[in-house]
Amino acid sequence: MRDDKPPANHDDLDLDSIRSLDEFEQLSKSRLSAMAYEYLTAGVADETTLRENRNALERLRLLPRGLVDVSRISTAVTLFGRQHESPLLLAPCAYQKLFHPEGELEALLGATRAGVTFIAPCFATVTLEDTAAATSQPLWFQLYVNPDRAFTRELIQRAETAGYEALVVTVDVPVNGPRDRELRAGFSLPPGLARANLLSLGAALASAPHRPGGRDIYSVVRAPDVTAKDIEWIKSVTRMPVIVKGLLHPDAxxxxxxxxxxxxxxxxxxxxxxxxxxxxxxxxxxxxxRVAGAKPVLFDGGVRRGSDVFKALALGADAVAVGRPFLHGLAVAGAAGVARVVEILWAELAMTMGLAGTTSVDAIDESFLWESTSGTSRHQPRA
Ligand SMILES: Cc1cc2nc3c(=O)[nH]c(=O)nc-3n(C[C@H](O)[C@H](O)[C@H](O)COP(=O)(O)O)c2cc1C
Structure with missing residues (x-):
């Protein structure tokens, strides 16, 4: 195990020579402790879904339109009344001091430099107030509903007071899943690291084991009883737009x-x-x-290329986030690494738009996806 090895900055690294997000992943392995690397890269159980996220994106084929003037391309989108220069977001990921000594603050610096919105995780190793104080760019906050609803309300109000512009409520881990790889690597919060936002609940809870052992499937820091009524309740205690993360069922x-x-x-x-x-x-x-244009739909999972972002937009996403890739960037070169990851993805998105023959995000639709069974695009664009 290399668990005593501190994450390092590599100023001598020529980031411009790194061409793809996968290269960041390869580089981060040698820069992280085995435990941190396993935590970052692992999926749950047999990792079938982890692989499928990539495989399904790779299976999709693009169909360029051609004969389109692409001399002016805009990647801009509007979300909750604010214009963003790209549809790219950095997904909420816990415990970022595992990947860099400055953790979330360093990742945020990279996001700010690159001009994308950072979604600060509930289980950050830096408080949401310190994070908000470090940027003048718009910020979103990700919430795990706590078993203590009074504390949850306090947390929401703290985020609102600190100026966060949107609240991402994650609902897909009511109980722990069997993250075998992470557990095998002996994952635990190293001494000195805690869920900084939870410190008012006491140091013990703020640094409580990530996953209890044995037959205990519950987490002490995530409520197992979150229902649609909580969404209604959260809406009633905040002015921030509420984004529900982790729903896969159209009925839900x-x-x-x-x-x-x-x-x-x-x-x-x-x-x-x-x-x-x-x-x-x-x-x-x-x-x-099912949402039928009534509200924005955001997306993440397996995005590693600008063409993946384009595919998600073609299938109706309004914004697209990445998780692991920016953490690899953070591990490899701190803020500069995060910014380079975003730069690569953003440039690839613009290239894909140009090559496909479209100049605005709004115009990216299913007509750019190849339907192999019928030998046409999924929707014939009108001539
Ligand atoms: C190390 C790590 C920690 C994560 N922590 C959280 C979290 O605290 N809250 C949350 O909503 N999602 C969390 N996620 C999930 C991400 O927000 C996102 O859904 C996922 O990383 C997207 O897939 P990708 O890594 O293939 O881009 C985490 C992901 C990783 C890799």
């Missing part, structure tokens, strides 16, 4: 919207919550159909 998405959700974030937690659920990209169009 519809239910969340009925109870006031402002957006649905399609995600299988990067293959980390329940194994053998479908790839997130396969679920996406089903949710999009």
């Amino acid at each position: 998405a519809e239910q969340a919207l009925r109870h006031g959700a402002d957006a649905i974030y399609v995600s299988n937690h990067g293959g980390r919550s329940m194994d053998t659920v479908p790839a997130a990209i396969e679920v996406l169009p089903h949710i999009v159909r």
Whole structure:
């Protein structure tokens, strides 16, 4: 085990020579402790869904339109009334000090430099107030509903007071899943690291084991009884738009919207919550159909190329997040690594748009996807 090895900055590394997100993953392995690397990369159980997230994206084929003037391409989108220069977001990922000594603050610096929105995780190793104080860019906060609802309310209000612009409520881990690889690597929060936002509940809870052993399937820091009524309740205690993350069932998405959700974030937690659920990209169009344009649909899971972002947009996503890739960037080169990861993805998205023959995100639709069975695009664009 290399668990005593501190994450390091590598100023001598020529980041411009790194061409793809996969290269960041290869580089991060040698820069992280075995435990941190396993925590970062692992999925749940047999990792079927983890693999499927990638495989399903790779299976999708693009069909360029051609004969289109692409001399001006805009990747801009509008979300909750604010214009973003790209549809890219950094997904909420816990415990970022495992990957860099400055943790979330360093990742946020990278996001700010790159011009994308950072979703601060509930289980951050830096408080949400310190995170908000470190940027003037818009920030979103991810919430795990705590078993203590009074504390949950306090947390929501703290986020609102600190200026967060949206609340991402993650609902796909009501109980722990069997993360064998992570457990085998002996994952635990190293001394000195805690869930900084939970410190007012006491140091013991803030640094309580990530997953209890034996037959205990519950987490002491995540409520197992979150229902649509909680979405309604959360809506009643905040002015922030509420985005529900981790719904895969179209009925549940519809239910969340009925109870006031402002957006649905399609995600299988990067293959980390329940194994053998479908790839997130396969679920996406089903949710999009049910939401039917009423509210934005966000997406993550397996995105490693700009063409993957394009495919998610084609299937109806309004914004697309990455998790592991920016953590690899963080591990390899801190803020500069995060910014380079975003830069690569963003440039690839613009290239895919140009090559496909479209100049705005709004115009990316299923007509750019090849339907191999019928030998046409999924929807024939009108001539
Ligand atoms: C190390 C790690 C920690 C994560 N922690 C959280 C978390 O605290 N809350 C949450 O909603 N999702 C969490 N996720 C899931 C991500 O938000 C996102 O859904 C997932 O990483 C997307 O898949 P990708 O890694 O293939 O991009 C985590 C993912 C990783 C890799």
